[in-house]
Amino acid sequence: MPTTRINKSSVDGVRAGLKDVFLWDDKIPGFGLKVTPAGARVYLYQFRLHGGRGAKVRRYTIGRHGALTPDQARSEANRLSMLVAQGVDPQSDKVERKRQSIDLAFPTYLDAFVKDCLAANWKGSASEVEAMLRRYALPALRSKSLPEVNRVDVAAIMRSVKARPALASKLFAVLRYLFRHAVSEGDLVRSPLDGMKPPSVPAARDRVLEDWELALIWEGAVAMGDPFGSMVRLLMLTGQRRKEVAGLPWSELRQADAMWKLPADRAKNGQPVDTPLSTSAVVLLSALAKSEKWPRRGWVISTTGKVPFSGYSKAKKRLDAEIAKLNAGEALERWTLHDLRRTLATGMQRLGVRFEVTEAILNHVSGSRSGVAGVYQRHDWAAEKVRALQSWSDHIEGLLTPFDESNVVQFAEARA
Numbered sequence: 001m002p003t004t005r006i007n008k009s010s011v012d013g014v015r016a017g018l019k020d021v022f023l024w025d026d027k028i029p030g031f032g033l034k035v036t037p038a039g040a041r042v043y044l045y046q047f048r049l050h051g052g053r054g055a056k057v058r059r060y061t062i063g064r065h066g067a068l069t070p071d072q073a074r075s076e077a078n079r080l081s082m083l084v085a086q087g088v089d090p091q092s093d094k095v096e097r098k099r100q101s102i103d104l105a106f107p108t109y110l111d112a113f114v115k116d117c118l119a120a121n122w123k124g125s126a127s128e129v130e131a132m133l134r135r136y137a138l139p140a141l142r143s144k145s146l147p148e149v150n151r152v153d154v155a156a157i158m159r160s161v162k163a164r165p166a167l168a169s170k171l172f173a174v175l176r177y178l179f180r181h182a183v184s185e186g187d188l189v190r191s192p193l194d195g196m197k198p199p200s201v202p203a204a205r206d207r208v209l210e211d212w213e214l215a216l217i218w219e220g221a222v223a224m225g226d227p228f229g230s231m232v233r234l235l236m237l238t239g240q241r242r243k244e245v246a247g248l249p250w251s252e253l254r255q256a257d258a259m260w261k262l263p264a265d266r267a268k269n270g271q272p273v274d275t276p277l278s279t280s281a282v283v284l285l286s287a288l289a290k291s292e293k294w295p296r297r298g299w300v301i302s303t304t305g306k307v308p309f310s311g312y313s314k315a316k317k318r319l320d321a322e323i324a325k326l327n328a329g330e331a332l333e334r335w336t337l338h339d340l341r342r343t344l345a346t347g348m349q350r351l352g353v354r355f356e357v358t359e360a361i362l363n364h365v366s367g368s369r370s371g372v373a374g375v376y377q378r379h380d381w382a383a384e385k386v387r388a389l390q391s392w393s394d395h396i397e398g399l400l401t402p403f404d405e406s407n408v409v410q411f412a413e414a415r416a
Helices: 008-012 070-085 090-102 106-121 126-141 151-159 165-184 211-224 228-239 242-248 279-289 312-326 340-352 354-361 369-376 384-400 404-414
Strands: 021-025 031-035 039-048 058-064 260-262 271-274
Touching: 008 271, 031 260, 031 271, 031 369, 039 070, 058 070, 058 090, 058 242, 058 279, 058 369, 070 090, 126 165, 151 165, 165 242, 211 228, 228 271, 228 312, 228 340, 260 404, 271 384, 279 354, 340 354, 354 404
Parallel strands: none
Antiparallel strands: 021 031, 031 039, 039 058, 260 271
8 A cells, every 4th residue: 555745746646547546645644545547536534443453444535636735635634633543533523513514504503593492482572683683693703603603703793783882782692692502502612702791781761751841742743744753652652662663563453442462573572462542542543544444454654554664863853853943942852762651651650550550551571570470460451551541641632732832932931
C-alpha cells in the first residue's frame, strides 16, 4: 500500500486504473486518497475505533478533491484522528455536525421553536414575539448554527434596538427564553446570554391625563379626522392596547350585543377578552362603518379597509398640532397613546369602579387575577364591565359638553 505526502503534486500524479486506486499519507495514519476508475478523487479517513487490530476497519468520506484542497482534507483528517483517539466515532460526529448545520441552523430552529414551544408556552402574544425574532435576530444570525452563536452575535442584535429601551428589554427576555429552551432540549450546553447583563428596564411612565387634556385630545382627534382620529377616540373609550385597536377587524365586533371579542392570538398577553362597547363607542363605530349595519370583513381603523392602519408617529404629530390649535397654540405636555389606557384605569377608580373590574377591562393577568386569586376567582365581571365602561363614556361625554372655542381659555386657566 503506497504511502507518500498527500499534497497537490501527489494527488495530481495519481492515475486512474481498472479498480479503485488508493494513496495513503505518510504522516497521518488512515488519511488517504481514493481515485475511482472514472477518475474521481475522494479524500477519506480509515480507522479502527475499538479493539486494536482485531477491530473492524471503517472508512469515513471526507470529501471530493476540488471541493476540498489537500491541506483542507489533511486538517479534517487530523481532527478525525483526534476524535478516534478520544474514543469518538467520526460517523456519529458527522451526523451531529450535519444536525447542527441543518436542524440547528437558526432559521430552521426558529421555525421549530415557534411551532413547538412559543405557541404553547409563551404567556404573552406569541405572534408578536415571533415577529420580533424574525425582524431583529434573524437578519443578524442568518443561517448560523445555534451552538455557534456567541455573545458577540447577541450584542450585535441588541445594538439594533439600543435606542428603544422597552423593546430592548423585551427582546433580551425573548432571546434568553429561546436559548434556555435550547439548553433544556439538549441542543446547547450553555446559553450565549449566560453572564450577559440585561438592558436596563425603562422607568415606568406614570402620566395620567387631566380631564381638560382628555377633552382637548378628543376634540383634536375629531378635527384630525379618520382613521387615526377615530382610533384615538376608540382607545380613550375602551382602554385597550394600541396594537389591538389599530388591528381591529370588523369580524371581532358583535353589533347586536355591543361587544368586542378579542381572541387570544391578537391579545398581547395571549388571553382573550370581551370588551363591552359603550353608547359612544357604538356611535363611533357606526360612523366608521358609514352604515347602521356594521360590515363583517375588513379592518375598522384603515384608510382602505384592506389593511390595518400604520404610521402612528406621523399621525401623532399631526394630532398634537391640531390640539395646539385648540389650546391657543400651546402644546400638551409630552404624552403617549398608552397614557389613554392608564388614564382610563385611574379614572375608573375615581368613578368608584372596583379594582377587579378595571383589571378585567384592561385584560391584566397580574394583581387581582394572579396567584391564588387567579386560580379560584372565575367571575368574569361581565355585567360590571358594561356599567363601568358606560360610566367612563358618560364621563368623557360630560367633559365635551361645554367644550368649544370660546372655552379654550377657561381650560388653560383651570390648570394654572
